[in-house]
Amino acid sequence: MSTSPYEPPKVWQWTTENGDKFASINRPIAGATHESALPVGKHPLQLYSLATPNGVKVTILLEELIALGIQEAEYDAYMINILEGGQFSSGFVEANPNSKIPVLVDHSADKKLPIFESGAILLYLADKFDVFLPKDPALKSQCMSWLFWQVGSGAYLGGGFGHFYAYAPEKFEYPIERFTMEVKRQLDVLDRHLANNKYICGEQYTIADIAIWPWYGALIENKVYDAAEFLQTHTYTNLVRWTQEIGQRSAVKRGVMVNRAWGELDEQLHERHDASDFEFKTQNKLVDSK
Numbered sequence: 001m002s003t004s005p006y007e008p009p010k011v012w013q014w015t016t017e018n019g020d021k022f023a024s025i026n027r028p029i030a031g032a033t034h035e036s037a038l039p040v041g042k043h044p045l046q047l048y049s050l051a052t053p054n055g056v057k058v059t060i061l062l063e064e065l066i067a068l069g070i071q072e073a074e075y076d077a078y079m080i081n082i083l084e085g086g087q088f089s090s091g092f093v094e095a096n097p098n099s100k101i102p103v104l105v106d107h108s109a110d111k112k113l114p115i116f117e118s119g120a121i122l123l124y125l126a127d128k129f130d131v132f133l134p135k136d137p138a139l140k141s142q143c144m145s146w147l148f149w150q151v152g153s154g155a156y157l158g159g160g161f162g163h164f165y166a167y168a169p170e171k172f173e174y175p176i177e178r179f180t181m182e183v184k185r186q187l188d189v190l191d192r193h194l195a196n197n198k199y200i201c202g203e204q205y206t207i208a209d210i211a212i213w214p215w216y217g218a219l220i221e222n223k224v225y226d227a228a229e230f231l232q233t234h235t236y237t238n239l240v241r242w243t244q245e246i247g248q249r250s251a252v253k254r255g256v257m258v259n260r261a262w263g264e265l266d267e268q269l270h271e272r273h274d275a276s277d278f279e280f281k282t283q284n285k286l287v288d289s290k
Contacts, residue, residue: 038091041076049102051260060255
């Protein structure tokens with residue numbers, strides 16, 4: 001491990017030899033790198049994503065909508081391989097100039113409507129189908145606050161703690177200590193709040209839960225960064241309870257499978273075009289215990 005201090009140059013220069021697992025796709029410029037149109041399936045809603053926490057937010061909500069019998073929420077989901085640069089295709093960049101997954105394209109109107117940023121997609125779908133977003137002004141404002149809390153806090157968990165603890169080619173004490181402190185503070189925020197609330201917004205399951213669970217639930221269950229022991233996540237007992245309860249929902253079990261290309265084969269569904277696509281999977285993993 002290098003211990004020498006880093007002295008920033010007067011003018012930063014881009015080097016592709018930064019050594020981490022994302023070196024081949026990290027770049028300081030926007031725009032497409034190659035021409036490739038996005039595929040379009042049979043449903044009005046077209047999702048282009050990957051089963052990372054941000055991608056899982058959207059597939060969980062879509063599966064929850066379908067579980068309520070909202071047929072208009074049926075969707076096609078295409079996997080975008082971010083390590084191979086699929087997010088830099090001309091079609092993807094047209095839908096999302098920021099080149100990040102997920103992106104949703106709604107073809108139900110006269111003109112197709114692209115929506116990017118996972119929090120914005122959740123809000124769009126909840127508003128479009130009038131569900132998972134409280135109608136009471138006080139609860140709605142709380143839901144929106146927690147939705148944007150996750151959007152702002154997730155960067156510290158993933159890009160901060162996750163990067164320096166799990167992915168950085170060299171381990172340095174300062175950034176790991178800095179982001180560990182913040183992540184544990186965030187876990188404590190959630191744990192204290194859930195001590196008096198069944199869900200993030202009281203008794204009602206909302207898009208706030210759907211936004212927060214893929215990141216912080218995955219951390220509690222040690223499914224990201226292999227850091228549960230390091231962070232002592234089992235001590236956040238209210239957060240553990242909430243994580244387990246949401247994880248048992250059948251729509252959540254389906255949602256985490258979509259656009260997944262790692263783990264056990266029966267936990268993967270590279271593309272999703274119909275509810276029947278789940279039928280060949282292990283059925284006891286989809287038991288609804290709401």
